[in-house]
Amino acid sequence: MIVPIIGNVSYSITLDPTVWIFDERKVLLDEAFTKNTKSKEDIPNTKKLAERYNREVFQSNAKVPPVNKGLTKKEGEEILKNSYVMPLYDFVKNAEINDSAKSATFLSEDNQELVTIDIDQLVNGYFLFAIDGKPIKKDGPVYFIYGNGMNKNDPIKNIKKIKIN
Numbered sequence: 001m002i003v004p005i006i007g008n009v010s011y012s013i014t015l016d017p018t019v020w021i022f023d024e025r026k027v028l029l030d031e032a033f034t035k036n037t038k039s040k041e042d043i044p045n046t047k048k049l050a051e052r053y054n055r056e057v058f059q060s061n062a063k064v065p066p067v068n069k070g071l072t073k074k075e076g077e078e079i080l081k082n083s084y085v086m087p088l089y090d091f092v093k094n095a096e097i098n099d100s101a102k103s104a105t106f107l108s109e110d111n112q113e114l115v116t117i118d119i120d121q122l123v124n125g126y127f128l129f130a131i132d133g134k135p136i137k138k139d140g141p142v143y144f145i146y147g148n149g150m151n152k153n154d155p156i157k158n159i160k161k162i163k164i165n
Contacts, residue, residue: 001141003127007164010096017129017141020086021079029083032126033149080133085126085145092123097164106144107161115156116165121146128155 003015020026097119104122106114117125124147128136135141143155 001135003142003159003161005091005095005162005164007162008098008101009164010098011094013091013095015091015127015142017086017127018135020129021084021133021135023086025090026084026086026129027126029085029128029152032085032145033152082130082133083128084130085128088125088127089123092119095164101164103165105163105165106156106159107163108158109160111161114158115144119164122162127159 001016001018003017004012005015006012101119103116103118105116108114126145126147127142128145129140129142130136136143139157140159142159143157144159145152145155
């Protein structure tokens with residue numbers, strides 16, 4: 001259930017989509033491709049929880065170990081109702097793609113090339129990693145959706161590796 005980023009990068013990194021369900025960077029699939037004109041009051045509960053967690057961990061007294069507060073039952077149930085995507089920008093940035101790189105190729109389990117896209121398309125794209133709050137097992141662990149959502153209803157499936165060319 002992991003997806004490595006390999007090839008023409010400074011750092012080969014491994015993505016683990018099974019832990020993204022509690023990541024504050026995740027975006028609801030239904031909201032990922034709409035213009036973000038929301039006010040602070042409209043931020044979903046999970047985003048508010050992530051902000052609260054960051055405040056408590058990073059702004060607390062350094063001598064006191066941080067305590068992670070669990071989710072309430074209602075918050076946990078809400079997470080399990082939705083489908084989520086993860087923006088790829090941060091992960092690609094952390095891999096530090098070399099300047100000479102021109103494209104990215106998604107590879108299947110047997111290293112068969114699925115699709116080759118531009119680096120910009122990868123950076124601005126999303127991985128669908130949870131459908132109805134559950135990890136994608138069939139044809140997964142992630143599906144790629146372009147940043148503009150043009151393939152939202154027909155994402156690229158069976159991605160096991162990302163090779164930077």
